[in-house]
Amino acid sequence: MNALLDLFLGFLRIGVMAFGGAYASIPLVQREVVDVNGWLTYEEFGNLLALDELTPGPILINSATFVGASVAGVPGAVVASLGSILPACLITMILLWFFRKYRKLEIITEVIFAIKCMTVGLVSVTILRAISNAILLSGGALGFDPVMVLLTAAAFLVIRKWQTNPLIVMLCSGLIYSLYSLIVS
């Protein structure tokens, strides 16, 4: 029972401070999970990060599940995950309430406008990192991967012009690239 409470509180703490996306969350998780509570070793934490790459879902829920399960099985995973998203839900609800009440206020419109612009900047960095990882680093002789460039361009066209569901586009690009690799190898 104690273990479940510790898990819940530990991930609640992480959840409250989890601002700024995945990159910012990882050190928070590491501090709580490895340093403070000793639930995982550094090596096991590394495994967790590798798994997080492969599985869908945010690092917060993935790490809560992984740690919770290794400490206290399925109940541990559920309790830890709950703790991790509770702060997010509460704060978002509060923000939403404020927004709905005061959205007509011009100052809110201005602030939201500023944050929209900020989002462009942030997501652009994400895009650049993704391009560097997926297209450049795997380049081989040319320095970039022409197949990935073509695939990305095609995916962009399909999403932009025909408004295809991005999920389908992502799965298809994964499939096409796998087939290509199969043929080439």
Next chain:
Amino acid sequence: MTKGKKIRTLFMTMLMISSTANSGYAILSVVISTFVRKYRWITEEEMQDYVALVQGAPGPLAINISLVAGYHVAGFWGAAAAVLGCAIPPLVIMLLVSVFYGLIVGNQWVRVFMHGMQAGVIAMLADLVLGIISATTKERKWYPCLLMAGSFLFAMLVKGSSLPLVSACILIGCIMYLRKKGGEKK
């Protein structure tokens, strides 16, 4: 569609989206594609406002977006359904994967597939960004561009949390409002 049906749809759709999309922005993109463009339950502008709104909250973008979208469509239970639909797949999948860890991480085809998916991810993010850029630069030019460039630089240089950036933008937004009001009084 009745409210009950909407709530069920929210749950099932988020369940499906969350099982495959591998980042908050991917989930956002599919949420837009489904709830904004396909079902037309939320307008594009409202959705962009929501995205800006949740920047101020901690936690995964996926969860926060599910919450606001779900609430917009069907109130409290809509929000609950959407969040549950979003949270359950990673929980289940991670549990399964951690059991079969050796098998999956070692499998090169999983890596190859994930790698290929990145093409779709990049395209999807680019579409999202272009949408916001065209919406914000419709009436004003230099202010949004400056803000975007500044945020871009900040994100490139600073590795940690984006909270100081969010706070700065909130401040800038307030200043711009006061400038506007000051200008009107003249």
